[in-house]
Every structure is written in C-alpha cells, then in structure tokens.
Amino acid sequence: MIAGHFGFAAAVKSRAHQVPLWALMLATVWLDIVFVPLFLTGIERIEQVPGAQGTYGAGLIFADYTHSLLGALVLAVLFGTVAAFAWGRRTAIVLGAVVFSHWLLDLVVHRADMPLLPANVGHFPRFGFGLWRVPTAAMVVEFFIVLVGSYLYWRAARQTVAVGGGSLRRANLAGALILLFGFTVLVLDVTGAMG
Numbered sequence: 001m002i003a004g005h006f007g008f009a010a011a012v013k014s015r016a017h018q019v020p021l022w023a024l025m026l027a028t029v030w031l032d033i034v035f036v037p038l039f040l041t042g043i044e045r046i047e048q049v050p051g052a053q054g055t056y057g058a059g060l061i062f063a064d065y066t067h068s069l070l071g072a073l074v075l076a077v078l079f080g081t082v083a084a085f086a087w088g089r090r091t092a093i094v095l096g097a098v099v100f101s102h103w104l105l106d107l108v109v110h111r112a113d114m115p116l117l118p119a120n121v122g123h124f125p126r127f128g129f130g131l132w133r134v135p136t137a138a139m140v141v142e143f144f145i146v147l148v149g150s151y152l153y154w155r156a157a158r159q160t161v162a163v164g165g166g167s168l169r170r171a172n173l174a175g176a177l178i179l180l181f182g183f184t185v186l187v188l189d190v191t192g193a194m195g
Contacts, residue, residue, distance in 0.1 A: 001057075001109050003186035004142040005029055007149030008101055010178050014149075014156035016094045023083065023091075027098040030079050031106075035066040049111065056139060056190050057132025060113045068115045069127075072103035105145075109138055139190060146182030153178045 009024040038044040046059040080096025110128030131138045154175025161171045
C-alpha cells in the first residue's frame with residue numbers, strides 16, 4: 001500500500017500548499033519507517049498467509065505497536081509536534097493527520113491484523129477489511145489513489161502557475177513525475193511481493 005500512501009500525500013499537497021511535499025511523503029509512511037527497527041529486532045513481525053505465498057499483500061503484519069490504533073495516534077501526535085517547531089501549528093496538524101491516514105488506508109487492505117491498543121493489550125479483536133485477499137482489486141484501488149493524487153497535484157500546480165506565474169511546463173513535469181513515482185512504487189511493491 002506504499003504507493004497508495006504516496007498518492008494520498010500528493011492529493012493532500014494539492015490542498016495544503018504550505019506543506020513541503022517531502023514532509024507529506026515522509027509523514028504518510030512514518031508508521032512503516034518506525035516499524036522497520038521494531039521488525040528487525042523481532043518486536044513486530046510479518047507472517048505469510050497459508051496458501052497466499054507469492055501474492056501481493058500475502059502477509060499478516062503483526063505491527064502491534066506502530067499499527068495499533070492508539071500507536072498510530074501517538075506517532076501522529078509526535079510527528080505533528082516536531083513539525084510544529086519547523087512549520088507552525090497549521091502544517092503540524094496537516095502532517096499529523098497524514099501520519100494517521102496511514103492507519104486508515106491500511107485498515108482497508110490489511111487482513112484482521114491491526115489491534116486497537118499497543119501489544120494488543122486487552123486482546124480485543126483485530127481490525128482490517130482484507131482487500132489484500134483480492135490482490136487484483138487491491139492493486140486497482142491503489143493505482144486509482146495514485147492516479148487521483150497525481151491528478152490533483154498536477155491540477156494544483158497548474159492553478160498555482162495561472163495565479164502567480166511560473167512555468168506551465170514545470171507544473172506539467174511535476175505532475176508527470178508524481179504519477180511516475182507512484183506507479184513505479186506500485187510496480188516494485190507488486191513485483192517484489194510476487195517475486
């Protein structure tokens with residue numbers, strides 16, 4: 001779902017012009033960035049779904065800290081707090097919301113592997129609507145998010161040129177690069193999962 005996260009960040013950039021694009025891209029994958037050291041130390045883990053090996057989205061992701069509802073909220077607040085020092089309150093709120101959007105987008109694709117509380121304290125039911133069970137549908141949805149996010153980014157870039165001047169060619173190039181980037185990440189994600 002990495003490409004879909006990036007597509008969402010591009011869509012947000014189309015509305016939140018003051019927020020640096022690189023910060024939005026970082027915010028949208030912040031939960032996964034924090035996941036990596038926890039995964040490498042065995043605190044969080046990924047298990048293959050029996051019978052689904054080699055397909056896109058074939059893992060149960062036990063990210064019980066970074067991808068718990070409360071964990072995602074805490075990471076969003078922390079990211080936003082740090083961002084407030086650099087860019088102010090408004091940008092911090094946008095970036096914190098983008099960090100949390102990761103959990104909401106993952107909720108759609110993950111199998112029921114996302115807990116409410118860190119370490120699944122209380123052993124409440126885990127959440128996830130499981131779109132990854134239908135890999136083709138998941139890829140189409142993710143590509144759609146990339147496409148819409150790229151279009152919104154491109155349209156906002158062209159409007160900025162129309163209002164404030166600048167290069168229309170540069171705006172077109174920026175939109176094309178966002179689309180190419182998102183599509184490339186999607187292809188790498190899909191082929192990496194199937195390889």
